[in-house]
Structure formats: C-alpha cells, structure tokens
Amino acid sequence: xxxxxxxxxxxxxxxxxxxxxxxxxxxxxxxxxxxxxxxxxxxxxxxxxxxxxxxxxxxxxxxxxxxxxxxxxxxxxxxxxxxxxxxxxxxxxxxxxxxxxxxxxxxxxxxxxxxxxxxxxxxxxxxxxxxxxxxxxxxxxxxxxxxxxxxxxxxxxxxxxxxxxxxxxxxxxxxxxxxxxxxxxxxxxxxxxxxxxxxxxxxxxxxxxxxxxxxxxxxxxxxxxxxxxxxxxxxxxxxxxxxxxxxxxxxxxxxxxxxxxxxxxxxxxxxxxxxxxxxxxxxxxxxxxxxxxxxxxx
Numbered sequence: 001x002x003x004x005x006x007x008x009x010x011x012x013x014x015x016x017x018x019x020x021x022x023x024x025x026x027x028x029x030x031x032x033x034x035x036x037x038x039x040x041x042x043x044x045x046x047x048x049x050x051x052x053x054x055x056x057x058x059x060x061x062x063x064x065x066x067x068x069x070x071x072x073x074x075x076x077x078x079x080x081x082x083x084x085x086x087x088x089x090x091x092x093x094x095x096x097x098x099x100x101x102x103x104x105x106x107x108x109x110x111x112x113x114x115x116x117x118x119x120x121x122x123x124x125x126x127x128x129x130x131x132x133x134x135x136x137x138x139x140x141x142x143x144x145x146x147x148x149x150x151x152x153x154x155x156x157x158x159x160x161x162x163x164x165x166x167x168x169x170x171x172x173x174x175x176x177x178x179x180x181x182x183x184x185x186x187x188x189x190x191x192x193x194x195x196x197x198x199x200x201x202x203x204x205x206x207x208x209x210x211x212x213x214x215x216x217x218x219x220x221x222x223x224x225x226x227x228x229x230x231x232x233x234x235x236x237x238x239x240x241x242x243x244x245x246x247x248x249x250x251x252x253x254x255x256x257x258x259x260x261x262x263x264x265x266x267x268x269x270x271x272x273x274x275x276x277x278x279x280x281x282x283x284x285x286x287x288x289x290x291x292x293x294x295x296x297x298x
C-alpha cells in the first residue's frame with residue numbers, strides 16, 4: 001500500500017528507552033526524522049541504524065524552539081507533518097483513519113487523541129489528552145512566545161499551532177506510553193510548572209494586549225491559576241465529573257498529581273510576586289506594611 005504523504009518529526013533528548021518502540025510503528029509514513037537536542041545516550045545511534053535522518057538542534061533561548069525551528073529551516077518532502085513524541089505509538093486504526101482524513105483537500109490540520117498510560121494502567125477516563133499535531137506544511141507555526149529560559153524546555157509544549165484553514169479531528173487514539181518511569185514524569189512536570197508560572201507572570205506584565213491573543217481555553221486557565229479553588233476544582237472535575245474514579249488507584253493518583261501540579265504553579269507565581277515586593281521595599285519603592293496600632297501607653 002502507498003505510504004502516507006507525511007513526514008513524522010520526533011523531537012528527542014535521551015530517548016533510547018522509548019524510541020525503538022515508537023519507530024517500529026512508523027512503516028506506513030513516507031519519511032521519519034528525529035530532531036535531537038544533544039542526547040548523551042544511544043538515541044541518535046538507534047535512529048541511524050534504521051536509516052532515519054537525524055537533525056541536530058541547539059536552543060539558545062528565545063524564539064524559535066525545536067518544532068518551529070524545524071518548520072522554518074527544513075525542506076519537507078511531503079505535504080503533511082506529524083509531530084510525534086518518542087513515547088507515543090501510532091496504531092493501525094490511527095493509520096487507517098489518517099489515510100482517509102489526509103485525502104480531504106480542504107483541511108489544514110487535525111486534532112489528535114491519545115490513550116494515556118499511568119502507573120502501568122490505561123486511563124480510560126479523566127480529562128482526555130488532545131493535540132493539534134498533524135497539519136499541512138506551510139499552514140502555520142506554533143504560537144510565538146518569547147521564552148527567555150523560563151525552564152529547560154527547548155521544545156514547544158504549551159504552545160499551540162496557529163493554522164490558516166479548517167481543522168478536523170482524528171478520533172482513533174495514539175498510545176502515550178513512557179518507559180522512563182515516575183521520577184522522569186514528575187521532573188518533567190516540574191519543568192512544565194516553572195514554564196507555566198513564568199508565562200503567567202509575563203502575560204500579567206504585558207497588560208490586556210497580551211491576553212487578547214489567547215484562546216478561550218487559555219484565557220480561562222490563566223485567569224484561574226492564582227485562585228486557591230482552581231487546583232481542587234480541577235481534581236473534582238477530573239476524578240468525579242470525568243469519572244477518573246473508574247480508573248482505580250491509578251486514576252486517583254493521576255488526579256491528585258494534576259491537582260498538585262496546579263498548586264505548584266500557583267505557589268511559584270505567588271513566591272515570585274512576593275520576591276518582587278521585597279526587592280521593591282529594599283529599593284525604597286514600596287512602603288513596608290503598617291505596624292499594628294499599639295494600645296495603652298506602654
């Protein structure tokens with residue numbers, strides 16, 4: 001059968017445990033590239049042994065990060081690009097549905113759905129994971145955010161593609177299965193939390209003009225991040241409203257983790273604002289809090 005007219009781009013950094021299984025599922029696609037950020041393990045060797053093109057990437061801060069850099073600097077041999085993480089595995093059902101979807105000449109891109117694995121279990125409930133990760137080459141870029149080194153994330157994670165044209169959906173899920181364990185999962189989300197907190201502070205400092213460029217979902221999230229109720233409300237939505245409790249112990253731990261993730265973001269924002277106030281007081285630009293009034297003559 002003819003290969004799908006898609007270049008699969010896999011951003012990597014030390015992915016030797018995940019990459020072989022990911023690559024083994026990609027025989028239906030015309031081209032596969034990895035864009036590597038200085039891996040110190042066997043990631044690049046694994047790719048080259050399979051005759052897969054390896055592109056070296058080094059991020060110096062700012063724009064662009066890895067995905068946008070690839071879109072802006074590489075000559076794609078296909079009309080479509082699929083950005084796939086090394087811990088994501090395409091299925092035969094996904095390939096079949098993608099083959100039909102890509103034949104539509106009017107579409108600029110497609111939202112993709114993912115099956116999440118956590119603590120060795122498949123999470124069938126909770127908030128589903130979706131990404132706009134399959135789109136026409138030249139239809140757009142990931143949104144521009146001037147990240148000056150808020151975290152060690154050299155790849156677009158929270159940024160979304162901004163495409164010129166209609167966007168559809170492929171319902172058949174991609175399996176999201178990370179073999180690097182819980183410690184890596186936690187460390188990765190600590191980086192995400194640092195990024196989110198810095199992004200919020202950047203938006204707050206930029207005034208109303210910065211907020212106008214956000215999607216409705218982004219506006220709701222950033223308007224809620226500093227609210228004490230947001231993290232427990234997210235837990236309630238994930239665990240009860242979205243029936244995460246049906247996923248057993250893994251579902252409970254995942255919902256608790258997501259709640260703590262949003263609490264971590266809030267703590268970082270409040271700590272940064274507190275540090276800024278202390279700096280202003282030290283510089284004499286902000287009056288210290290008033291001392292409580294004393295009663296009696298003492």
